[in-house]
Amino acid sequence: MALVSGPGRAGGISSDQELHISKHVAYIKNLDTRKDELEYWLTEHLRLNGVYWGLTALHLLGHPDALPRNETIDFVLSCQKDNGGFGAAPGHDAHMLYTVSAIQILVTVDAVDELEKRGLGGKQKVGAFIASLQNKEDGSFMGDQWGETDTRFLYGALNALSLLGLLDLVDIPKAVSYIQSCENFDGAYGVTPGAESHSGQVFTCVGALTIAGRLDLVNKDRLGAWLSERQIDKGGFNGRPEKLPDACYAWWVGSSLAMIDRLHWIDGKKLASFVLQCQDPEAGGFADRPGNMVDVYHTHFGIAGLSLLGLEGLQEVDPVYCMPKSVIARCFAK
Amino acid sequence: MAESYANDPEWANITPIELDDGSESGAMPLATIAYPTEYLEATSYLRAVMAANEMSERALKLTKDVISMNPAHYTVWIYRAKILLALDKDILEELNWLNGVSLKYLKNYQIWHHRQVLISSKTHFPTMPPKEPDFLMEMFAQDSKNYHVWTYRHWLVRHFKLWDSPRELEDVEALIKADVRNNSAWNHRYMLRFGPRDDVPDAGMVNAGNADISPEEKGRLPVVDEDSVDAELKYAQEQILRAPENRSSWWYARGVLRAAGRGLGEWEEFVGRFVDGNVVKSSHAVEWLADVYGEGEKGKAVEMLTMLKEKYDPIRKNYWDYRIQQLGEVA
Numbered sequence: 001m002a003l004v005s006g007p008g009r010a011g012g013i014s015s016d017q018e019l020h021i022s023k024h025v026a027y028i029k030n031l032d033t034r035k036d037e038l039e040y041w042l043t044e045h046l047r048l049n050g051v052y053w054g055l056t057a058l059h060l061l062g063h064p065d066a067l068p069r070n071e072t073i074d075f076v077l078s079c080q081k082d083n084g085g086f087g088a089a090p091g092h093d094a095h096m097l098y099t100v101s102a103i104q105i106l107v108t109v110d111a112v113d114e115l116e117k118r119g120l121g122g123k124q125k126v127g128a129f130i131a132s133l134q135n136k137e138d139g140s141f142m143g144d145q146w147g148e149t150d151t152r153f154l155y156g157a158l159n160a161l162s163l164l165g166l167l168d169l170v171d172i173p174k175a176v177s178y179i180q181s182c183e184n185f186d187g188a189y190g191v192t193p194g195a196e197s198h199s200g201q202v203f204t205c206v207g208a209l210t211i212a213g214r215l216d217l218v219n220k221d222r223l224g225a226w227l228s229e230r231q232i233d234k235g236g237f238n239g240r241p242e243k244l245p246d247a248c249y250a251w252w253v254g255s256s257l258a259m260i261d262r263l264h265w266i267d268g269k270k271l272a273s274f275v276l277q278c279q280d281p282e283a284g285g286f287a288d289r290p291g292n293m294v295d296v297y298h299t300h301f302g303i304a305g306l307s308l309l310g311l312e313g314l315q316e317v318d319p320v321y322c323m324p325k326s327v328i329a330r331c332f333a334k
Numbered sequence: 335m336a337e338s339y340a341n342d343p344e345w346a347n348i349t350p351i352e353l354d355d356g357s358e359s360g361a362m363p364l365a366t367i368a369y370p371t372e373y374l375e376a377t378s379y380l381r382a383v384m385a386a387n388e389m390s391e392r393a394l395k396l397t398k399d400v401i402s403m404n405p406a407h408y409t410v411w412i413y414r415a416k417i418l419l420a421l422d423k424d425i426l427e428e429l430n431w432l433n434g435v436s437l438k439y440l441k442n443y444q445i446w447h448h449r450q451v452l453i454s455s456k457t458h459f460p461t462m463p464p465k466e467p468d469f470l471m472e473m474f475a476q477d478s479k480n481y482h483v484w485t486y487r488h489w490l491v492r493h494f495k496l497w498d499s500p501r502e503l504e505d506v507e508a509l510i511k512a513d514v515r516n517n518s519a520w521n522h523r524y525m526l527r528f529g530p531r532d533d534v535p536d537a538g539m540v541n542a543g544n545a546d547i548s549p550e551e552k553g554r555l556p557v558v559d560e561d562s563v564d565a566e567l568k569y570a571q572e573q574i575l576r577a578p579e580n581r582s583s584w585w586y587a588r589g590v591l592r593a594a595g596r597g598l599g600e601w602e603e604f605v606g607r608f609v610d611g612n613v614v615k616s617s618h619a620v621e622w623l624a625d626v627y628g629e630g631e632k633g634k635a636v637e638m639l640t641m642l643k644e645k646y647d648p649i650r651k652n653y654w655d656y657r658i659q660q661l662g663e664v665a
Contacts, residue, residue: 181543185589242515
C-alpha cells in the first residue's frame, strides 16, 4: 500500500457535500500501482500501517473485497519476525505499531487463525511479544526494545491483546494508573506524563481505558469540554488549542467524544461539511485541509470520522478500535 | 556516501543480505518496492553488519549513509546508538551532527529518541550539555509548537532537575512573548511551576496517577508558595490582556488556581472587565463568570451560558445546553 501523497488535491468546495465513494475506492486500489515513485520507498517504514488504513477505509466504504484477501494475509505474515512481533515491511524490526496493524488487518479479513497455521508461533507468541514491551515498574508500553514510550503503544497493546483474547498477559491496573498520570491540568491527556494535551493522545488514553473497563476514571464533563473546544468556526477540529484544523482530527476528537458519550456536544453537520471539503471529488482521497494533497492516512481517518457522524453510505465504525463495528462484533462473538 | 559498497575494499569481507520482500514466494503484490539502487545496496550491507552485531567505524559510517537517505528507518537508529556507546565515541560530536539532521527533518521523531538515549548516559552527561537549550530554541524558531521537541524538553527538565533553572523560564517567556497562543509553551510553564518534582512520579499534574486521591484534589499542591501563585496569576492576567480570546492563558490561570486550591471567585473583578452588559471582549471571561455564578447565583450563571450558546460559541450549542441543565431548575 503506497503512502505516497497526491496526485489529487482536495477540492475545497463547500457546496460539494456528497461523499464520492467509488472515487475513494478507486483511489485506494490504485495506490499499489505507484511503486515507482520516490516517496514510495521513503514511506516503507509505514507500509503495514498503510495496509490497515487502506483496508479499513475500503470496508467502511462498503467495498470489503476490493483488496485481494489472500495476498493481504500473505503480506502481513511476511512482516512477522522470530520474536512474534511484526515490522513495517519485510526485513524491518518488529515494533508495537506494526504488530497492532497486523492484528487489526487479520481480524478485519477474519484470518487470525492463519497465525496458528502459518505464523511464527501462533497468537500466543504475538501476545508474548506485546507483553514483553510493558514496563513492569510503571505500566507503560515501549514501541520496541529500544525503549521509546508513548501512550499510543499502550493503547495499541490493549487493542491487539483484546482482539486476540489475551489481555491477561499484561498488568492492566498498572497500565491504567500510567494513563491517569498522563492527565493534565486542562483535563486532557498527553503522550507521556507532563507532555502537552493532544487529541491523538486523548484518543489513545480514552480508548485504552475503555478496553480496560475503566472509563469511570475519566472526568467526562471536563474532558468533553476540552474536546468539544477543538471544533473551530469552519467546523473542523484541531488537535491542540490554537492550531489549524485537520481532517484526521474528525476521528481522534470525534471518537474520543463518542467513547465518553459526548459526540452530540459538537456540530456534526459542520464537521462533516469540513471533512467533505477535504476530499478530491475527481481522483478520490482526502487531504488534511481543503486544497492540500490527498494521502491514504487522511483518507482513512476522514472516512472513519464521517462514519462516526453517521454519514449515509458508510458502514459504522467502532470508536474504540477504529475498525468496522460488524468486524468487532464478529471478533468478540467468537 | 560510498560510491559503491561492492567496489569498496573496506567492505570486501561482507556478504550483503538482500531484502527478502517475499516476492520469491509470489506473495507480495501489495508491497514489492522499487528501491533506488544506492539505498538497496546500503541497506543490504546494513542487514549484514547488524546480523553480526558488528561494532565498528565502518558500520557507524554506514548507518549515517542510510540515515541520510531515509531518516525514518527506525531500526538503523537503534544500531547507531549501540555502536556509539560501544566504541566510546565523542557524543557531543554526534549531537552536533544530529542538530543538523533535526533541523532538516522537523517531523521526524526517531531523532529525538536517539538524542534522549545518548544524553541519558550518566557517564557522558552528569549534567545537561550546556548548548542544549540554544539548540532547542533553534528548533522552536522553525516550529514553536513542535510536539517532539517539547516532549524532549520536558524529559530534559526531569532528567537534569531543571525546574528552577532560570534558562527554562526565560525561554518559555520569550516564546510566549513571541506568540501568546503557544499552548505548548504554556504547558511547559505549568510543569516548571506546578508539575510534580523529583520526589514523586511524573504526571501531568501532581497526584494525577494517584488512585487514592479524589479527582477534585488532583493537581493540588501539598505545599503552596502563595507568592509564586500570585506572581503566576499576575503574569496570566497580563497575557490575557494582550489577547483576551486566547484559550491557553485562561486555561493556565485555571490550572494555577487549582494547584493552589483557590477558587475562581477571586478573579471575579478582573474577569468582569471583559463582560460589560452586552459588550463582551472575551468568551472565556463569560464562561469564567458562569462558573463563579454557578456556585450561588444560578440565574446569572444561566444568563452567561445562554450568551455563549446563542452568541459567542453557538457551534457548541448542545454543550452549553448541558451546562444549563446541570444547574438544575432555576428561575
